[in-house]
Amino acid sequence: MGTRLENKFAELKRQGRKALIIYITAGISPAGKSADGPQATVEAVRAAEAAGADIIELGLPFSDPMADGPVIQAASVRALQGGMTLPKALGIAREIRKFSEVPLVAMGYINQMHHYGFEKFVQEGKAAGLDGVIVPDVPHEESAGMREVTQRQGFHLMEFITPGTTGERMARTCREATGFIYCVSNYGVTGVKEIDYSAIGKVCAEARKFTQVPLAIGFGIGTSEAAVQAAAQADGVIVGSAVMQRMLEGKMGEALDLIGEMRQALDKSCIR
Amino acid sequence: MNKKGRFGRFGGQYVPEIVMPALNELEGAYLKYKDDPEFKEEFSSYLREYAGRPTNLYYAEGLTRHYGRARIFLKREDLLHTGAHKINNALGQALLAQRMGKKRVVAETGAGQHGVATATVAALFGMECHVFMGAVDAERQKLNVFRMQLLGAKVIPVSSGTGTLKDATSEAIRYWATNIRDTHYIIGSAVGPHPYPAMVRDFQKAIGEEIRAQSLEKIGGLPDYLVACVGGGSNAIGSFYDFREEPAVKKIGVEAGGRGEGAGDNAKTLSGAGEPGILHGAYSYLLQNEDGQVVEAYSISAGLDYPGVGPEHSFYKDAGIAEYVSVTDEEALAAFQRLSRIEGIIPAMESSHALAYLEKLMPETSPEETVVVTLSGRGDKDVQMVAKVLGEQEGA
Numbered sequence: 001m002g003t004r005l006e007n008k009f010a011e012l013k014r015q016g017r018k019a020l021i022i023y024i025t026a027g028i029s030p031a032g033k034s035a036d037g038p039q040a041t042v043e044a045v046r047a048a049e050a051a052g053a054d055i056i057e058l059g060l061p062f063s064d065p066m067a068d069g070p071v072i073q074a075a076s077v078r079a080l081q082g083g084m085t086l087p088k089a090l091g092i093a094r095e096i097r098k099f100s101e102v103p104l105v106a107m108g109y110i111n112q113m114h115h116y117g118f119e120k121f122v123q124e125g126k127a128a129g130l131d132g133v134i135v136p137d138v139p140h141e142e143s144a145g146m147r148e149v150t151q152r153q154g155f156h157l158m159e160f161i162t163p164g165t166t167g168e169r170m171a172r173t174c175r176e177a178t179g180f181i182y183c184v185s186n187y188g189v190t191g192v193k194e195i196d197y198s199a200i201g202k203v204c205a206e207a208r209k210f211t212q213v214p215l216a217i218g219f220g221i222g223t224s225e226a227a228v229q230a231a232a233q234a235d236g237v238i239v240g241s242a243v244m245q246r247m248l249e250g251k252m253g254e255a256l257d258l259i260g261e262m263r264q265a266l267d268k269s270c271i272r
Numbered sequence: 273m274n275k276k277g278r279f280g281r282f283g284g285q286y287v288p289e290i291v292m293p294a295l296n297e298l299e300g301a302y303l304k305y306k307d308d309p310e311f312k313e314e315f316s317s318y319l320r321e322y323a324g325r326p327t328n329l330y331y332a333e334g335l336t337r338h339y340g341r342a343r344i345f346l347k348r349e350d351l352l353h354t355g356a357h358k359i360n361n362a363l364g365q366a367l368l369a370q371r372m373g374k375k376r377v378v379a380e381t382g383a384g385q386h387g388v389a390t391a392t393v394a395a396l397f398g399m400e401c402h403v404f405m406g407a408v409d410a411e412r413q414k415l416n417v418f419r420m421q422l423l424g425a426k427v428i429p430v431s432s433g434t435g436t437l438k439d440a441t442s443e444a445i446r447y448w449a450t451n452i453r454d455t456h457y458i459i460g461s462a463v464g465p466h467p468y469p470a471m472v473r474d475f476q477k478a479i480g481e482e483i484r485a486q487s488l489e490k491i492g493g494l495p496d497y498l499v500a501c502v503g504g505g506s507n508a509i510g511s512f513y514d515f516r517e518e519p520a521v522k523k524i525g526v527e528a529g530g531r532g533e534g535a536g537d538n539a540k541t542l543s544g545a546g547e548p549g550i551l552h553g554a555y556s557y558l559l560q561n562e563d564g565q566v567v568e569a570y571s572i573s574a575g576l577d578y579p580g581v582g583p584e585h586s587f588y589k590d591a592g593i594a595e596y597v598s599v600t601d602e603e604a605l606a607a608f609q610r611l612s613r614i615e616g617i618i619p620a621m622e623s624s625h626a627l628a629y630l631e632k633l634m635p636e637t638s639p640e641e642t643v644v645v646t647l648s649g650r651g652d653k654d655v656q657m658v659a660k661v662l663g664e665q666e667g668a
């Protein structure tokens with residue numbers, strides 16, 4: 001038996017469907033306020049799953065999110081102002097596990113995990129119900145020690161590939177991947193923009209030579225059309241800023257509608 | 273842990289994957305050219321003809337008399353073109369960027385000195401230049417914003433986060449990640465992911481090499497003390513590096529003690545509450561809270577208020593190669609006025625921190641000894657701010 005994450009991708013594959021992965025910043029509330037506390041994030045995750053999300057990325061807000069664009073930066077600032085911390089984010093995961101088996105991966109920056117103790121974070125994260133972690137400021141070259149910990153603990157450490165990942169670096173990254181590979185759609189940071197997904201498509205095809213681990217494309221996806229275009233190149237898509245933008249504006253309904261539309265569009269595009 | 277680009281356990285390459293190919297390209301270029309005779313000759317020729325190296329090692333007789341102890345010499349980086357040591361690094365990196373075929377450079381700046389240096393070399397070599405500057409800093413260093421614009425650079429105020437140097441750095445990295453194929457990031461201090469800390473140090477190490485040669489000539493030996501201010505640590509590492517294996521030459525890095533001991537009241541990364549952590553690509557001492565969030569640094573000097581520090585300094589601290597101390601805003605302000613009065617030299621507010629430490633150091637020295645202070649920059653840019661602060665003090 002695999003992990004929640006592996007089982008989910010296997011199930012989707014059997015059904016001939018693509019994964020819809022939704023990013024939500026821990027500490028943000030559906031009303032865009034932060035004062036509502038962790039419970040609001042728990043409710044946002046519940047609603048996102050109900051609207052069609054297959055996997056949830058729980059963002060750990062950091063003071064200096066180098067890989068994030070304006071929307072997730074703003075969400076992080078707001079969550080931190082509301083007092084979100086790493087232990088509280090683990091509390092959110094525990095709450096979610098009381099009612100859901102949705103695969104849950106944390107996305108955060110290395111300093112916070114290092115400060116907490118990476119091994120302690122993985123142990124406690126796993127106990128809280130997290131299935132893995134995404135650390136956008138640690139490239140493959142720096143992750144050997146972390147990989148040793150996650151492997152030992154039966155936790156996923158997601159690898160990244162981008163349009164600039166080539167040659168031996170691509171091979172090495174893919175060979176050690178678990179969970180899913182985060183395929184960055186374009187040069188830049190998170191945030192909705194127009195993208196030609198054929199470039200990352202070529203990169204995904206190259207990655208396929210080295211690994212059977214699922215590929216998920218993220219960064220920039222803002223509409224169901226974009227989700228369909230990206231999904232055609234991979235096993236799933238990751239949507240963050242488009243959903244967070246609506247939540248920050250206090251438009252939870254619109255955020256959920258977008259998730260629902262993407263779900264429908266992805267499922268429709270997969271029917272042969 | 274990757275051994276590459278480490279100073280002991282510090283350093284490394286903690287950046288998004290999108291940036292890695294560019295770092296590998298840069299490392300390749302740096303390793304290829306750093307010992308290339310043609311590159312070295314071109315670099316030293318620009319340093320000499322354009323920037324004004326070597327800078328003088330000036331015997332500060334008045335200041336020496338003032339303390340009545342060891343002889344004090346000033347390494348006059350303030351006499352360089354654009355007014356600070358930052359031009360050494362900007363020239364070196366611009367020459368590398370050209371070799372790599374990059375058409376555009378991007379930089380972050382706090383006080384504006386590095387932004388001005390970068391805008392200057394971009395003008396010199398005909399490259400497009402974008403400078404990210406915290407909105408708060410852009411307001412307090414208006415003159416430098418205008419200088420950069422005059423030199424043809426585009427200055428982009430950053431209001432994300434806290435709108436200061438660390439946010440400008442994050443934004444410069446984001447811009448670089450987005451335009452990575454044709455843009456070189458000219459980082460302004462000996463910080464960031466490998467190869468930046470080693471490369472910036474190499475572009476600044478002429479400071480220490482000249483101190484050695486000039487000391488031998490002027491005092492017939494090596495100095496007993498080297499004192500330099502530490503923001504990210506580039507003028508200090510440039511001063512210390514050539515003496516790293518000589519414990520008889522005591523190396524003292526002076527950080528900004530700001531307005532007090534509280535979190536957010538100083539920039540005492542090495543001499544205060546900093547703990548090892550990761551910011552902007554490197555593992556190094558870092559000001560952070562109990563949740564691992566980076567704490568905003570404060571200093572009267574816009575060039576020192578950075579919560580991180582170059583990884584080589586973290587290594588020097590732990591290995592006991594150098595000692596790190598701090599002085600307060602007030603002490604630096606007094607030193608700023610003292611040097612102006614006694615020597616007729618208006619120092620940069622950053623450099624004033626190194627000068628202020630003389631108050632504590634000099635009583636421990638003897639007349640046979642020699643102290644060299646790196647005067648990293650001139651104070652023209654700070655005059656307006658100092659006038660305002662002194663005016664307020666008088667009014668109070």
Ligand SMILES: Cc1ncc(COP(=O)(O)O)c(C=O)c1O
Nearest residue numbers: 385503504505506507575648649
């Ligand atoms: C004159 C001067 N000295 C020192 C510094 C601090 O930088 P570093 O520690 O890299 O020398 C600055 C930064 O702006 C500066 O302008």
